[in-house]
Amino acid sequence: MTVMEQRGVYRPTPPPAWQLRTDPAPLLPDAEPYRVLGTEAAGKADEELLGRLYAQLVLGRRYNTQATALTKQGRLAVYPSSTGQEACEVAAALVLQERDWLFPSYRDTLAAVARGLDPVQALTLLRGDWHTGYDPREHRIAPLCTPLATQLPHAVGLAHAARLKGDDVVALAMVGDGGTSEGDFHEALNFAAVWQAPVVFLVQNNGFAISVPLDKQTAAPSLAHKAVGYGMPGRLVDGNDAAAVHEVLSDAVSRARAGGGPTLVEAVTYRMEAHTNADDATRYRGDTEVEAWRAHDPILLLERELTERGLLDEDRRRAARDDAEAMAADLRERMNQDPELNPMDLFSHVYAEQTTQLREQAAQLRAELEASDADDADDADGEENAR
């Protein structure tokens, strides 16, 4: 006979810590990713919104191909393309109010651009002329973040601070599937849930962390399931269905704004290009997989829906394409101008006030620059004389 069977003998009096604190059922994600396009739910979708999403997706795709082309021309040091993931990028930007904050990862340049940031400013990190080319407070976009998942606790802290100040500001933080394995992901979700901070976490599960597939990253049933353990709802959505991502994120943002606390959204999508231009995707995945996803392209899905409902004619398509081409041409032209850099800026923003040590080093660099200017002038004179 076990202890539990000895009724009347073993009578534990459970302290409160034994009781479940939250009913886990409403926190659990759906078994299947939520979809709108091609389902009955699409009938209820706002036509104006679908049109806006379409234009933004076309623009976003063109932005991705243009930026990728700029790496080939050596104008960008690197570009982690979000081709195939535009529905997530665009929806993340569109669900936010102006006062809200976006916390992007390094792959989310497009989300920043869709939020209204100048494409050239958005690319300074990847171009290499400065780490962050914009004032984060002005645009309410945190600097694009290269260390994985470290921006997530920032989003929590900011949302928490906003709430303490009485502002109904929501922070939306983006992270990849690989990033969910980092400690900062855990700490951010835990803080957010304990503090009931108005944060939305958007995981773009694009299948790979560089070369490592999801099944080597986690044994969880889905990444959305991770939410349950923290006490926040997890939502699973088709990341290529722009209407679905928009709806799920909107719900999460409204919930956060209304004081309902954080949500973890997993958008299942696919990275069509290599991790960056430095990566060789053929080493870890085959064409059949890529082709299967090509048939599930976010632009294609939305086009099909809009066409079936008679909302997309050739004029509208052309207008979207023309806008995208104009953006690309402008981007090309401005990116082909060399940025003007002042080496003395190296010392300008280390501290509020330069230390004596930095002042000395700045003086050294200034002298070096003046000497090399003088050398250049001498060389020019020499060449003149030789001619």
Added chain:
Amino acid sequence: MSTVAAERATKKAAKPATMAQALGRALRDSLAEDPAVHVLGEDVGALGGVFRVTDGLTKEFGEDRCTDTPLAEAGILGTAVGMAMYGLRPVVEMQFDAFAYPAFEQLISHVARMRNRTRGAMPLPITVRVPYGGGIGGVEHHSDSSEAYYMATPGLHVVTPATVADAYGLLRASIASDDPVVFLEPKRLYWSKADWNPDAPQAVDPIGKAVVRRTGRSATLLTYGPSVPVCLEAAEAAVAEGWDLEVVDLRSLVPFDDETVAASVRRTGRAVVVHESGGFGGPGGEIAARVTERCFHHLEAPVLRVAGFDIPYPPPMLERHHLPGVDRILDAVARLQWEADS
């Protein structure tokens, strides 16, 4: 009020206070003065911190201003980054030196360089309080001197008080600073006492200024934090040996006060750097090099270092053999009677 009058007033109301109390008072006054200031960390609420520095703050200012966080150092500092991004001034408590390491990623990748990454658009006024150093008989991972790691990170100020007045003044200045400050609190001085008037705290020198704690002519002891009282004791003991030692309390490791240090060493012609952390790759190497570069022609002997051994911090029953004490300092002073062939 004139300085003299102020000092007289201070002395009149002065009572013995510990460094921990002065630190707590600095937090309290900062919270009271500036609604943007927020204290967060593990056990800082009801318990008042394991060293009681935050005692009573939650009671007085509420849980939103002095917050018990989940147990996660990266989370504490990472959320503080976001809070600072939204205009708050978080003061973060790391419970012990060696438990701050999980937060290094946030400290180095974000806190130290946010101002720089954003070209000055987004400074982060965060104070990270880290109790550090040994001498309290702590078990493993409770006695590290981690200052060299912080010093090696551009963008951070690194400050450490050695007196009760400095504990208050430097902490107030750190919280008011628009740059992130790693505020190293010498654990074994938490209970050191001095006459101090909390209602009229003496003005202290700003961050970045070293202070001569004892003037002397024979040699300079360059030191900071927990080693300051040890050096003062050594200087008293050295009198019997005919040595008149000057003791410079660095107070701020970053920025570093080359001027005060070089002026002292030029006067005395000899210098010993004293600190608890290991010598190899430690702060002393940097300080000795700076002194040599500036004072070479004034030096009668090489700049020596008295540091902890280059070992992981030892168990409590052995720590007295590790920590630089008066005898080791006096031995070094004796070696300053340098002769080329010695």
